[in-house]
Amino acid sequence: MKQLIILISFLTIALACQAQSIVDLHSAYPPNYMGFSSVGAIYSLCPDGGCIGGDTLRAAGFQRLTTTQGPLIGEYTNFVTLHNATGSAPAWISTTAYPADSYVHSAASGSDQIYFSAQGGISGGTAPNCKSGTCSDGSILWTWQSGGINDQKVAFGIDGDMYAGAGHHWNAASALTIWPGSMPSLGGISAGGFGVNTEIDLANFDRDCPAARPGACQLYGLFMAGISSHLATVGILGGGAASPGLYHWGLAMLPGFAVDYGLNESSYAYVGIQQAGGVSTNGIAQSVGYHATGKQTLASLQLTASAPYAIKADGSYASGVIDTQSAATMYAMAMADNQAIGFDGFDATLKHSDGALRYAAGGDQRVALSDAGSLILSGHLSSNGNGPTLSGCGAGASLSVGSNDVHGTVTEGAGATSCAVIFFSAYKYAPDCVLQDHGTVGTTSMATTPTTLQWSHAAASSERYTYHCMGN
Numbered sequence: 001m002k003q004l005i006i007l008i009s010f011l012t013i014a015l016a017c018q019a020q021s022i023v024d025l026h027s028a029y030p031p032n033y034m035g036f037s038s039v040g041a042i043y044s045l046c047p048d049g050g051c052i053g054g055d056t057l058r059a060a061g062f063q064r065l066t067t068t069q070g071p072l073i074g075e076y077t078n079f080v081t082l083h084n085a086t087g088s089a090p091a092w093i094s095t096t097a098y099p100a101d102s103y104v105h106s107a108a109s110g111s112d113q114i115y116f117s118a119q120g121g122i123s124g125g126t127a128p129n130c131k132s133g134t135c136s137d138g139s140i141l142w143t144w145q146s147g148g149i150n151d152q153k154v155a156f157g158i159d160g161d162m163y164a165g166a167g168h169h170w171n172a173a174s175a176l177t178i179w180p181g182s183m184p185s186l187g188g189i190s191a192g193g194f195g196v197n198t199e200i201d202l203a204n205f206d207r208d209c210p211a212a213r214p215g216a217c218q219l220y221g222l223f224m225a226g227i228s229s230h231l232a233t234v235g236i237l238g239g240g241a242a243s244p245g246l247y248h249w250g251l252a253m254l255p256g257f258a259v260d261y262g263l264n265e266s267s268y269a270y271v272g273i274q275q276a277g278g279v280s281t282n283g284i285a286q287s288v289g290y291h292a293t294g295k296q297t298l299a300s301l302q303l304t305a306s307a308p309y310a311i312k313a314d315g316s317y318a319s320g321v322i323d324t325q326s327a328a329t330m331y332a333m334a335m336a337d338n339q340a341i342g343f344d345g346f347d348a349t350l351k352h353s354d355g356a357l358r359y360a361a362g363g364d365q366r367v368a369l370s371d372a373g374s375l376i377l378s379g380h381l382s383s384n385g386n387g388p389t390l391s392g393c394g395a396g397a398s399l400s401v402g403s404n405d406v407h408g409t410v411t412e413g414a415g416a417t418s419c420a421v422i423f424f425s426a427y428k429y430a431p432d433c434v435l436q437d438h439g440t441v442g443t444t445s446m447a448t449t450p451t452t453l454q455w456s457h458a459a460a461s462s463e464r465y466t467y468h469c470m471g472n
Contacts, residue, residue, distance in 0.1 A: 082155035115142035393419035418456035431471025438464040
């Protein structure tokens, strides 16, 4: 009887509203109202924020609820609930006990078909494969029902169609306006507050449903799919005011939200994830394109794909592609033996293998530094540093072309009895030097300091001397 009274009251309101002319709701909202129109969208509808461009919004039906209950009771303008207890048709399985009135589906006929068994029983070893009438799996007699399954049960469905001449279209639009004072405060101190435009909750009390596992159940908080002959623009688009922005975080997954992957991209798109930030037209700059925080037990970024490159940088970077200067880590990069760093299109490589760090160019090893400290060269050992200067070597003394702090040749000036080579870069300690006399004068003394190689001889002559110095 109570349900009948509610239904009669609802119909009475609907019929009464159908007889009304246009009702100006935006100028004086009633606190609680429900209106329906049988002749089209005639009710003026403007939100509390006002109409866009004047009184230009219409609705065929309008409902408004002004809350009246305290903090112990929740209130809904509309509430729809669906108790789904029918429609299951699992895949047929051999030697399985099926209760009476069971549905199954099987593709043994070449395409998916639905079958029904009134008596149930234990299935045999051959899947049902008929496309009409009845067929047995060796134990249970199955009655064919249809080709394909249509078992969806929907609590609330929206369908829309755009035709030639259509204006802008939204299948569903939800707007939440936060007015001043709606977030509580106590004595000027923020006391929290909570507002959500759309909430999607999912409570699974049945069993775990892992992704990417054949035969596993599938549960989704939000599922997007479609059948199209042409590409649409964006699956999910977030947009707001250019400045200062709309949200602090554009996309956030808090602790406990996901177990295996916080974000899984497996679309086979040309680019899996594109970061296209930078400096906007109004001067807002993006500081970091990707930022990983928290305490990961394995890695902040793990790449296990099969591709020519794991990371490929093609942009313009003023300081460097990778910067680890502020990282609190022992190793800036960890590599296995025989893994090489490539240069110049991989014509030159640097790698560690067989107990040595090896540099190769053109496919041939050029330099190797063994783990024991031995230096192996396929070319010459030389220094390209700046040349030293001479002091007290006589008038017209000179250094040969290419002379440097490591080696060189000095031609003394006429009448010189001594000479000093002043190194361009000082050694930390006095180097060990070998001095070769190209004439017959010889030397009486030679000494080195961190900054100087010096020698002297008794007879005055324009002698030539070659030096070799090693040190640190």
